[in-house]
Amino acid sequence: MTTTLLKVEDLKVHFPIPQAGLFAKPLPLKAVDGVTFEVKQGETLGVVGESGCGKSTLGRAILRLIESTEGKVVWMGEDITKLPAAKMRAKRKELQIIFQDPLASLNPRMTIGDIIAEPLASFYPRMSKAERRAKVSAMMQKVGLLPQMINRYPHEFSGGQCQRIGIARAMILQPKLIICDEPVSSLDVSIRAQIVNLLKDLQREFGMSLVFISHDLSVIRHVSHRILVLYLGKIMELAEGQSLARAPRHPYTQALWSAAPIPDPEIEKNKQHKLIRDDMPSPLNPPSGCVFRTRCPKAQDKCASEVPVLEAKGPEHFVACHFPD
Amino acid sequence: MAQSKFRVPTAREGLPVLGIENLNVRFSTPEGEVEAVSNLSFDIHKGECLGIVGESGSGKSQTFMAVMGLLAKNGKASGKANFHDVDLLSMNRDQLNKVRGNRMAMIFQDPMTSLTPHLRISRQLTEVLMIHKGMGEQKARKRALEALDMVRIPDAKSRIDMYPHEFSGGMRQRVMIAMAILCEPELLIADEPTTALDVTVQAQVLEVLADLKTRLGTSIVLITHDLGIVAGLCDRVMVMYAGSFCEQGGVRDIFYDPQHPYTRGLLRSVPRLDQPESERLEAVPGQPPNLQRLPKGCTFQERCTFKFDRCVAERPLLREIAPGRTKSCHLKGFDPSGNAVQG
Numbered sequence: 001m002t003t004t005l006l007k008v009e010d011l012k013v014h015f016p017i018p019q020a021g022l023f024a025k026p027l028p029l030k031a032v033d034g035v036t037f038e039v040k041q042g043e044t045l046g047v048v049g050e051s052g053c054g055k056s057t058l059g060r061a062i063l064r065l066i067e068s069t070e071g072k073v074v075w076m077g078e079d080i081t082k083l084p085a086a087k088m089r090a091k092r093k094e095l096q097i098i099f100q101d102p103l104a105s106l107n108p109r110m111t112i113g114d115i116i117a118e119p120l121a122s123f124y125p126r127m128s129k130a131e132r133r134a135k136v137s138a139m140m141q142k143v144g145l146l147p148q149m150i151n152r153y154p155h156e157f158s159g160g161q162c163q164r165i166g167i168a169r170a171m172i173l174q175p176k177l178i179i180c181d182e183p184v185s186s187l188d189v190s191i192r193a194q195i196v197n198l199l200k201d202l203q204r205e206f207g208m209s210l211v212f213i214s215h216d217l218s219v220i221r222h223v224s225h226r227i228l229v230l231y232l233g234k235i236m237e238l239a240e241g242q243s244l245a246r247a248p249r250h251p252y253t254q255a256l257w258s259a260a261p262i263p264d265p266e267i268e269k270n271k272q273h274k275l276i277r278d279d280m281p282s283p284l285n286p287p288s289g290c291v292f293r294t295r296c297p298k299a300q301d302k303c304a305s306e307v308p309v310l311e312a313k314g315p316e317h318f319v320a321c322h323f324p325d
Numbered sequence: 326m327a328q329s330k331f332r333v334p335t336a337r338e339g340l341p342v343l344g345i346e347n348l349n350v351r352f353s354t355p356e357g358e359v360e361a362v363s364n365l366s367f368d369i370h371k372g373e374c375l376g377i378v379g380e381s382g383s384g385k386s387q388t389f390m391a392v393m394g395l396l397a398k399n400g401k402a403s404g405k406a407n408f409h410d411v412d413l414l415s416m417n418r419d420q421l422n423k424v425r426g427n428r429m430a431m432i433f434q435d436p437m438t439s440l441t442p443h444l445r446i447s448r449q450l451t452e453v454l455m456i457h458k459g460m461g462e463q464k465a466r467k468r469a470l471e472a473l474d475m476v477r478i479p480d481a482k483s484r485i486d487m488y489p490h491e492f493s494g495g496m497r498q499r500v501m502i503a504m505a506i507l508c509e510p511e512l513l514i515a516d517e518p519t520t521a522l523d524v525t526v527q528a529q530v531l532e533v534l535a536d537l538k539t540r541l542g543t544s545i546v547l548i549t550h551d552l553g554i555v556a557g558l559c560d561r562v563m564v565m566y567a568g569s570f571c572e573q574g575g576v577r578d579i580f581y582d583p584q585h586p587y588t589r590g591l592l593r594s595v596p597r598l599d600q601p602e603s604e605r606l607e608a609v610p611g612q613p614p615n616l617q618r619l620p621k622g623c624t625f626q627e628r629c630t631f632k633f634d635r636c637v638a639e640r641p642l643l644r645e646i647a648p649g650r651t652k653s654c655h656l657k658g659f660d661p662s663g664n665a666v667q668g
Contacts, residue, residue: 050523051494158612188380189550190628193594193608200605215523222596222606245598259528261553262599263592265576268557275532276525278479279493 011071033233046224100182102162113150160191341368376559430505434517436497495526567624574650
């Protein structure tokens with residue numbers, strides 16, 4: 001059995017939203033509402049869901065870029081949720097993040113060599129300049145950038161290359177876990193595959209774990225060992241990638257899968273859509289009971305009164321639904 | 326630049342709804358002129374859905390911005406864009422305004438910025454009808470309600486008097502489509518209509534578009550980078566790269582028998598939900614070209630795995646390879662096992 005690196009236990013992130021009126025109490029926006037899962041060493045956990053489901057908040061809460069309201073984040077056996085800033089800083093060597101917008105996440109006034117070297121400079125201030133430079137060049141080569149570009153600025157690079165720079169910066173400390181927050185969503189189709197392949201190659205070589213956040217089901221399916229489906233801050237289904245793709249059991253996962261277009265005219269034109277109506281309800285005012293019930297084709301009275309718990313419905317297959325398939 | 330000899334042929338007889346001839350779009354920038362679209366010719370017929378596929382910078386949006394007369398100030402279009410028998414490119418603004426929003430309409434990617442935030446939806450919808458059709462307010466409101474029903478906005482009677490911010494993203498995009506179809510246009514240009522939407526909402530919006538095509542016989546141009554939605558909705562597909570067509574043909578031909586290396590690369594680089602997982606994706610190597618420094622030969626040569634001498638020396642022209650199919654590539658084609666055959 002491989003070791004568990006990260007454990008998230010009943011994590012909640014609630015944002016207070018001020019209401020109109022002088023003495024009105026702020027309402028809690030439950031962005032992440034009681035989420036529990038583990039990430040094992042060398043594994044990719046895909047987190048999928050629509051905009052507003054809390055997937056990015058979850059990623060940031062793990063790194064404590066956003067403070068959680070309740071629950072625990074346990075990193076290698078140690079609860080880091082309440083760790084003082086100085087001690088947390090030491091952990092950041094092991095926990096890194098890659099952002100969605102590759103250009104916006106790079107400082108335009110720094111050369112890419114300095115950007116990639118910055119984590120080294122801040123965690124190993126005594127490292128000699130030459131050694132730092134050598135490490136940066138080596139990492140640039142690993143992510144597919146020419147080392148002679150080391151003195152260029154971010155604006156001289158295309159979106160795909162900027163994402164490579166972001167990956168090099170995250171990888172330079174050889175972290176144990178990287179949160180990838182929509183790393184390929186802003187890239188062109190032909191470039192997307194390059195970056196997905198790069199992340200997989202790096203994982204094979206360095207053995208880090210990835211939490212891969214995306215709304216794109218086909219990309220998630222391709223990179224993940226296990227997939228977690230989020231809806232309005234709650235886990236709907238959590239399973240091994242193959243079994244989730246082959247036989248999704250939660251009505252929401254089924255609807256997501258059926259809505260994702262497949263580049264094949266024959267399949268797409270004859271497809272029986274399991275369409276769900278309307279949009280996601282406001283997270284400020286989530287439905288009672290099961291949060292998905294307002295759009296669920298199978299909803300019954302029980303769904304409005306009782307919150308379904310995430311239960312094992314098969315080997316490594318967890319579903320939060322009163323009436324799963 | 327050499328003129329392409331072939332007009333992209335069409336399957337249907339009769340006068341096209343829109344006929345584009347040798348369209349060029351140039352932008353003057355501080356670094357010099359950029360040719361965003363070069364020498365495009367194609368037709369769109371009644372009731373047809375045409376998919377335009379390409380990556381950012383391929384010219385797919387600018388082609389239709391030029392047709393609609395919506396180019397940025399530094400942009401200039403030349404050639405012909407015949408809407409039935411009148412050339413849109415030679416029209417002045419007043420003449421264009423009689424056609425735009427009336428007989429042809431456009432939907433944009435971002436539904437939030439395409440609606441006026443401080444006007445009720447009712448006002449924005451009825452205005453279109455009052456201007457183009459000379460309707461009275463009552464009649465226009467009735468027609469607007471019908472359009473909202475058609476795009477399946479629930480409870481349209483009360484929703485019509487709301488402001489844009491009171492709608493969600495998917496609803497707003499449906500309001501945009503309702504506005505576009507108010508005057509029952511013959512041609513609807515949808516520029517990445519679902520890119521900002523979630524998959525479940527995307528499926529709903531695509532259903533509305535499919536419905537328009539079958540019920541009203543509207544010709545639809547779908548501009549997108551997503552091959553999946555093209556597969557479901559379109560009859561014909563054109564693949565663009567660096568401002569010109571690589572390949573054009575029926576939707577089945579393009580997906581099942583792509584003949585241009587770029588089309589093949591695109592189709593292979595997307596992971597598919599319905600297929601067993603593969604270890605690696607077959608990515609198209611390299612970066613999209615800089616339009617200001619296009620090579621002399623084929624624009625795709627730097628990323629092409631089948632490049633040979635002729636590709637460097639000479640830019641391939643669009644040529645017919647089968648009835649209704651054209652491509653611009655020096656390769657003769659691909660044999661059934663996927664090997665390239667040189668001409």
